[in-house]
Amino acid sequence: MPGVEAMRASVRYSTTVPFGTLAAYGLAALCSAMGCWRAVFAAAGLFLTATALCWLRGMRVLAPPLPAAPARSAARAAARPLPHRLPAVLALICLAALASGMIRDGIQTWTPTYLHDIYGLDNTFAIVLTFTLPLVNLCGVYMGKWANDHIFHSEAVTAAAAFLAACALLAAPALGVRLPLWACLALLGLCAALMLAVNTMLVTLVPLRLQNTGRVSALSGLLNSATYAGSTLSGYGMGLLLERSGWPAALPGLCAGALAASLLCAAAAHGWKRLRG
Template sequence: MSETISKRAKCIAYLLMLVYFGSYIMRINVAAMLVTIYTDMAITKTAISPVITGMTIFYGAGQIINGILGDKIKPKYMLTVGLLLAAACNIAMFCCGIVPFMKNVPCMTVVWCINGYAHAMLWPPIVRLLSANLTDAEYSYAAVRVSWGSSFGTILIYSLCPLLLNLISWNAIILCFAIMGLAIAAIWVLLYPRFFHRAPQAADSKSAAPVRENTTAIPLPAMVFLPIVLIFIGIVLQGMLRDGVTNWMPSFLLESFGLSESQSIFATVILAVFSIISFSVFDLLHRKVFRNEVTCSAVIFGGSAVFGLILYFANLLIPADNPASVIVSMLLMAAIVACMHGINLMLITVVPKRFIKSGKVATFSGLLNAGTYVGAAIATPLFAVFADNAALGWSFTLLSWAIISALGCIVCLVIVPMWTKFRREYADAPVPATAAEAEETDPVPEDAQ
């Protein structure tokens, strides 16, 4: 049977992609200009790292809190408040660049921590809206496209910032993205009633239909908790690599190959280009080959470990003044980050869908997504310490990426048999008769819209 994606589902997918795009341009802009910011403030990488670390900690903790709240509060309210608060924080960060008493790391850290929590209000309701309003086929379609929002946001940030830095200050650039965020919030508020005013069209079969959130919840089996803990650990490792490599790639290119600050930032665009491709490739690999998101993640982690080892030896063996060295390094780092985006899709977007029978999709999406930023909070200062250490330097930092990838592969391989059993006996098992009857008669509740 061919999978039909309704026009309404496509509109929902692209509207939420725009929201996620808005989140990214207001969240990663400081990280993208980190080299410029700490150079302008005449401080070290280690000194500026609390700004990014604080944001990721609050983003991660906020994911857990808002994941729980996301199953209780209307998604439209959480998304609107999150976007507006994020824009306000970006305006405040602009002030940190021009107001003397605000131009310091502690003040910037406070502002960016609040910004992290604001963005944590977005992902759980996005997943809840997708699961409550789309069929299985539409969910997969939308999940990839919503994920594109992060890539398009990254491309815009890392391609536009180098150009604008030649014209205006870093804090003025942040103000521009705050204005864009406000515009996206306005679009969301205006278009929301048009696409979320009614229940989804009936699917071709009950198995394809979205599970209603007021269906009687089916308790989770005890066997799921160990694999969930291990999946969380895998996500932490993924976050260390995804955000760690992305945040420090400009510094690595600047210090190792002498690229200018703007060239180093612009080079990071290649990471996002690879990620767009990776979302589609890994989604296809998951659906057509492995049919198990944890198995697919193990393979992806393994590939990342190989890329990390090649990167390590390439930087040892190829002279830095050889043009091939910078090109090879950029491509391999892009491949590692692309792999992490694939794991993000598997473990953070696909895995929560397996809990729809429990009525806790937002809770698990927030909990698991928090793992990414726990990893990022660890990686940002850790890689800075490695890179600044004369005995370790960038060489050991590159090797650590391969080691982290290998650990992720091992963790996922341990999970595979447990996750396979959970899916067979719970997630993919037929819905009990009483729950099926409730699903057949109950409409999508307003608070799921």
């Protein structure tokens, strides 16, 4: 797929993430209202199985046939060798992607718990209110793309700005300020949208900028794995932190993580500017 079309398709593909999150929250709220949490896991397992079967069937039609050996050799010969500065820049971007996964899932996974603990909401109602996060997330993809195209002209700088904005938004609750419920939901929604903008920059667009290296799939897989590693660490790390120290430690931790990730992206910006051309 040509570079411009690949960019557009990838940005649109990124919008499927909020829809999946919305469906997950809806399923959790329904099962919570029915008083049957085990049904969440059973329904999710059945849905994933059906999706896997559809994927295997659909890829038979969509996947192009493998080229002949001479064609593969010619494609490898045409691919530009990896720039010598790429490993150092990629290491910084991977660490930032790891942080984005931690912050994104730290917000999305633990928002119902936060609303229950701080505002005393019923668990089911807290999950229903959390529906606002993926709805706001949808604008994060296009917000990040617009800022990158019209203001920053660099995926690393755009991600750094998004991390810094998230840090600023999280500063008030991290300092113990109890905002009105609507303001808290708006703040958390904007932070989640900013993390999706970061994900679009680092995981979706960075590999496509290096399309001429012939290693888009490998780079995309590496950055995706960093994001999901951050998500896994967030699930266990936030739970442990909340159990031991509560929200007065968890929120400053998210704030500090966003600031550190902003600095990582800023450090990668100069090298990335030369790599992306």
